[in-house]
Amino acid sequence: MKILHCSDIHGDLETLCKFADFAKQRPDIRAVVCSGDLISSPFTQAESKELARITNDIINQIIIEGQPIQNIMQFDSAMDILYRAGNKESERFKELEMKFGQASKRSYQAIRSIFSGLSQRILTVPGNSDSPEYFKELEGYDIHKKIAEVDDVEFVGYGGSDVHAFSMPITKIIDYNEKEMHQFLAETVPEIVVAHMPAFSVNDCPKEGVNIGSHELAKYISNGESNLLLHGHCHEDTAIREFKGLKTIVMNPGNLGFYGSSPRKGTFLEIDYNNGQGTSAKVYQIDGSNVKQLAETPVLKAKE
Numbered sequence: 001m002k003i004l005h006c007s008d009i010h011g012d013l014e015t016l017c018k019f020a021d022f023a024k025q026r027p028d029i030r031a032v033v034c035s036g037d038l039i040s041s042p043f044t045q046a047e048s049k050e051l052a053r054i055t056n057d058i059i060n061q062i063i064i065e066g067q068p069i070q071n072i073m074q075f076d077s078a079m080d081i082l083y084r085a086g087n088k089e090s091e092r093f094k095e096l097e098m099k100f101g102q103a104s105k106r107s108y109q110a111i112r113s114i115f116s117g118l119s120q121r122i123l124t125v126p127g128n129s130d131s132p133e134y135f136k137e138l139e140g141y142d143i144h145k146k147i148a149e150v151d152d153v154e155f156v157g158y159g160g161s162d163v164h165a166f167s168m169p170i171t172k173i174i175d176y177n178e179k180e181m182h183q184f185l186a187e188t189v190p191e192i193v194v195a196h197m198p199a200f201s202v203n204d205c206p207k208e209g210v211n212i213g214s215h216e217l218a219k220y221i222s223n224g225e226s227n228l229l230l231h232g233h234c235h236e237d238t239a240i241r242e243f244k245g246l247k248t249i250v251m252n253p254g255n256l257g258f259y260g261s262s263p264r265k266g267t268f269l270e271i272d273y274n275n276g277q278g279t280s281a282k283v284y285q286i287d288g289s290n291v292k293q294l295a296e297t298p299v300l301k302a303k304e
Contacts, residue, residue: 001030001031001149001151001153001269001272001273002026002028002029002030002270002272002273003029003030003032003033003270003271003273004019004023004029004031004032004033004228004268004269004270004271005020005030005032005033005034005035005230005251005253005268005270005271006028006032006033006034006035006253006256006268006269006271007034007035007036007037007127007196007231007232007233007252007253007255007256008035008036008037008127008176008232008233008235008236008254008255008256008257008259009034009038009039009067009111009255009256009257010016010037010038010040010129010255010258011037011038011039011040011107011257012256012258012259012265013107013110013111013114013246013255013264014256015124015256015257015258015266015286016111016114016256017114018266018286018289018291019256019286020114020115020117020118020266022131022284022286022291023119024117024119024196027119029120029270030120030121030150030239031034031120031121031122031123031150031155032115032118032120032121032122032123032152032166033123033124033155033194033230034122034123034125034141035125035127035159035194035195035196035230035231035232035233035253036124036125036127036128036129036159036160036161036196036232036233037044037128037129037196037232037255038107038108038111038113038124038126038127038129038130038134038138039103039104039107039108039128039129039131039134039169040107040129040259041100041129041165041258042094042099043099043100043167044109047096048166048167049107050092050096051093051166051167051168051169052166053097054089054090054093054096055075055088055091055093055169055170056076058078058079058089058093059075059278062078062082064180072170072173073173075170075171076171079093079094079171083221087145093169094108095170096169097169097172100168100169100172101131101133101172104130104133104134104172105137108134108136108137108223109134109137110152110166111137111138111282112138112140112141114135115141117261119254120258121148121150121272122140122141122178123141123143123150123155123157123194124138124141124142124143124156124157125143125144125157125160125194125195125196126142126144126159126160126174126196127159127160127161127196127232128160128163128164128165128173128174128176128196128233129165129168129231130159130160130174130249131168131172131173131174131216132172133212134160134174134176138246142157143155143156143157143172143194144157144158144159144160145157145158145184147188147190147266152205153189153191153192153295154190154191154192155190155191155192155193155194155272156184156185156188156193156194157178157192157193157194157195158181158185158193158194158195159174159195159196160174160175160176160196160197160199161176161196161197162176162178162214163212165303176197178214178215178216179216181195181214181216181217181220182216182217182219182220185217185220185226189225189226190226191226191227191228191275192227192228192229192230192273193220193221193226193227193228193229194230194231195217195230195231196231196232196233197213197214197231197233197236198212198213198214198216198217198219198231198232198233198237198250198252199213199214199218199220199221199229199231199250200213200214200215200217200218200219201213201218202221202241202250203231203234203237203239203250203251203252203294204233204234204237204242205234205236205237206234206235206236206237207236212233212234213234216294217229219241219245221250222245222246223246224246224247224248225248225280226248227247227249227273227275228246228248228249228250228251228271228273228279229248229249229250229251230251231250231251231252231273232252232253232254232255233252234252235254235255235259237247237252238252238253238254238267238283239251239252240252240256240269240281241262249279250279251269251271251281253267253268253269253283254267254268255267261269265285265286266285266286266287266288267283267284267285267294268283268284268286269281269282269283270282272282282295283295
């Protein structure tokens with residue numbers, strides 16, 4: 001089976017259209033997988049800072065049953081109480097929250113329109129920049145906490161992240177639970193895992209000496225029960241790795257879309273999946289109007 005794998009679109013519809021054009025020319029591709037962060041924030045830098053300030057003020061000032069705010073549900077409840085009381089800060093938060101929700105809906109609808117033009121099976125999970133609108137607008141493609149089969153190959157998805165994107169309201173964060181993810185994967189044991197988060201110490205270094213991956217995901221793949229882990233999230237640590245003595249191969253395609261000062265843009269993978277045996281991948285990059293192959297890895301690098 002041939003699979004196209006992309007991640008971290010970040011609302012870059014122009015690049016996504018070029019990716020889709022590539023897919024349309026490849027009838028041999030059976031599945032297109034996206035590992036989350038499909039949209040970007042609509043806020044200006046000033047609005048993002050304002051949102052962060054209001055959020056921190058409320059978290060630091062509101063006490064519920066003698067304790068500071070502990071979770072998003074408590075924050076949302078506090079916001080509603082303040083809003084009904086005419087609190088100006090909560091009113092501004094609600095305005096920004098509504099703006100984010102409306103922009104998210106439009107962005108997902110545009111992405112859905114692009115995906116609908118493809119003949120391949122589309123499989124997606126949300127990332128830490130995605131919002132609950134994702135589940136409604138991309139319902140037909142979503143495999144978060146679900147099992148999907150393509151040509152008798154089983155995919156299982158678990159999206160989200162333990163990191164909150166500062167440029168979005170915390171009330172729009174998609175729930176992520178490390179223990180739940182591990183339990184779900186251990187129960188389903190799919191051939192291919194689709195996640196947003198990387199596994200800890202594997203393709204998860206945005207800079208030297210820093211690891212941002214999931215310990216529970218690393219724990220799961222250490223058993224080698226799944227053949228592939230397809231993830232994103234860490235733009236900088238784009239790599240394809242296999243493990244000595246294990247059959248799990250881990251692939252991070254890098255960010256398809258433009259995002260801030262990220263050094264990579266337009267990269268994705270074409271995976272030739274062969275039941276974990278002889279699996280290989282080609283790396284492509286969208287450069288202007290061209291799509292060029294950067295590398296082919298018929299023998300994947302082993303993690304040292």
